Amino acid sequence: MATDPHRLQEIREKVEAGHRLSFDDGLALYASNDLFTIGELANLVRERYNGNYAYYNVNTHINPTNVCVYKCDFCAFRADLGEDRAYTMDEAQVKGRAEEAHARGATELHIVGGLHNKLPFQYYVDVVRWVKEAAPEIHVKAYTAVEYEWFRKIERAPLKDILGRLLDAGLGSLPGGGAEIFHPEVRDEICGAKASTETWLEVHRTAHELGLHSNATMLYGHIERPEHRIDHMIRLRELQDQTGGFQTFIPLAFHPDNSRMDDIPKPSGVMDLKTMAISRLMLDNFPHIKAYWIMLGIKTAQVALAFGADDLDGTVVYETIYHEAGAETPQEMNIAEIRRLIEEAGRIPVERDTLYNRIEREGARWWPGEHIDVPALAGVVR
Template sequence: MKSLAFSKLLPPAGANLEAVLASATAVTRDILERVLEGHELDRIEAERLLDADETDVPAIAAAADAVRETRCGNSVSFVVTRNINFTNVCYMGCRFCGFAQRRESSDAYWLDFDEVAHRARVAWERGATEVCMQGGLHPDLPPTYYRDVLRAVKREVPDLHVHAFSPFEIWFGARKRKMPVSAFLEELKAEGLGSIPGTAAEILDTEVRQKLTRDKLSADAWEATIRAAHAVGLRSTSTMMYGHIDTPRHWAHHLNRLRNIQKDTGGFTEFVPLGFVHAEAPLYVEKRIPGVRPGATPSEHIKVHAVARLMLAGWIDNIQVSWVKLGADMSQTLLHSGVNDMGGTLMDENISRSSGSSHGEELTAFEMVQLIRDAGRDPIRRSTLYQTLENYRDHDPVNLATLNPRGQNPIHFISYRPPVQRVEHV
């Protein structure tokens, strides 16, 4: 059952769309009606919707849900995947990150190739079609690390789709390899990289990024890396982290920038809003920057997802909710606010959990299906690139057992020397 705190922001079940729109303020109603007639939402209009009063949220959600039904039908998809965070050592100093550790930390780890490949094998045996691999920017990673870890995984599980390495990791790896980014991406693609996560985007605004990070990829460099990936035939997700020191103006600008990239490249598979998880994030805990909020409000969560649906319609038609960030209640609410995808089962989730997320580290395929059905939608298991693999309209997925315990306990290197690499180098 959806929480009343969330569901009260939605129109009543079965409510007439015209009646819901009529209850909104004149400015909001006018924007929504024009979008529903086929007008492309511009950046200023998007900002007005994102900044609208809570009383307008039901109308914004209803309009987004109408567009969702037109673009995607009644299906909600998910992918069976496993996260593998191969190291948590990172020195980039992102203020919102509770995951990164220094080399000397007792919690620091760096998985060797055999362990990464083992985790991929376990995922495959449990029905995963994808493994998502990301890690900290460890200064000791060998120049060919990203290539070699791909080789290890693809040797162990050749048919598993590898969705890996954020634009920041790509930039970092290209520098270590002393190669242009495009050539580095071509090398990784040749070794089996299937697609990349569009993370490290945060907010594509210089003013905000300078406060959030010390040395992280600039907005322009993030865009250039994404465009390079799309140019070599690697598709990517797109993301936005919101609810910290940002505003509706930043959100609208970010969405507009993503849409412009998509108009040029067509390389984004989906858009994933990522609500800021504050509980253990240094950005919030250390109070070094004034005005940091403890995440977005329920109405802001709805507006961000709904306006993304309205603004990206026809360009990025898969809008995903992050159940790890927002939990099952809010995720179900957002399935009535323009969302058509529930993301991945994950199996292991470390990054959000390290910042204080309390929503668990795995939803099984069986649980995903029940959650989607409970929201009145048709559950679909998909591939990374959104091909339908199984429709659960008339049956349930196999309810698999829990993870192999070895996969839940990262390896700690006592001497903290780089792990032995077990695949060949150049």
């Protein structure tokens, strides 16, 4: 049943007053067919937090191995040990990728991969160390909560010790992957063997306590329903109330190709934009909402800058996980193209580093500038 216009007006009044939306408000937004009003409200919040700026960074991905003990239904990236397509990067390959990234002007390396059943935890520590030896200036954003749970299991060590060893090696922050959908009705079916919801939240809580920032994600457009998405957002919002350590929320559109869920169609453009906008409205304590162009597609990501998103991610380079699942976007975008897309959307492009410090460039050189503040977050009324 579509949402009554009077109900949408009630939500508008709460948003304009800076009041927190409830679970029922979120369901009402998903039930509404008035996409443009939802987008208008999300844009109001987006500009309240980030003005007319839209952010991007120059980054490169490293997926050290695709060998994985888990067999999540939605994953097209993983391989079994011994398969022809299985691989594990060595020191020379990791350092080569880091050196190449630095030469291209990258400020971030995004590192995630499979849970290899024969590799010790020290290998994953070494990957971070190799990157920092080859390119000390690059920020290392490494390993999902699912990987940290695996490290704890194979090393038989407390989570703080695991994180501490990686911090010593050069870890700078955590990505948000592995969250998928928190509600057990869905999580148990699509990825029941991997880290639980409670574990995912524990990893990020512990990282925040150690002074690390992290991102958060949600995989949508498969078997979940609106109530599962809203539940997911509220759990993240509650943890952010406690720690303040999340920087960015990234709604990830499901790509079914080459997975065991390839009978499910990809999310529509309406679903993409509605989920982006509702994320911005529900997550009132998250500074940033990212339109990850790799998964959304370039055109939808550009439109999302008017539906609550204030970040397009970056140049990426060497992304394999979502391209294995059928992503038809290019492997990378250059800075000029990203800036053009942002400007066409009526926004001011700002290059940032991982921690949202402004980057100024002259030729191939870069240096940190001022931090980009979002003081309006402190004014949200619960």
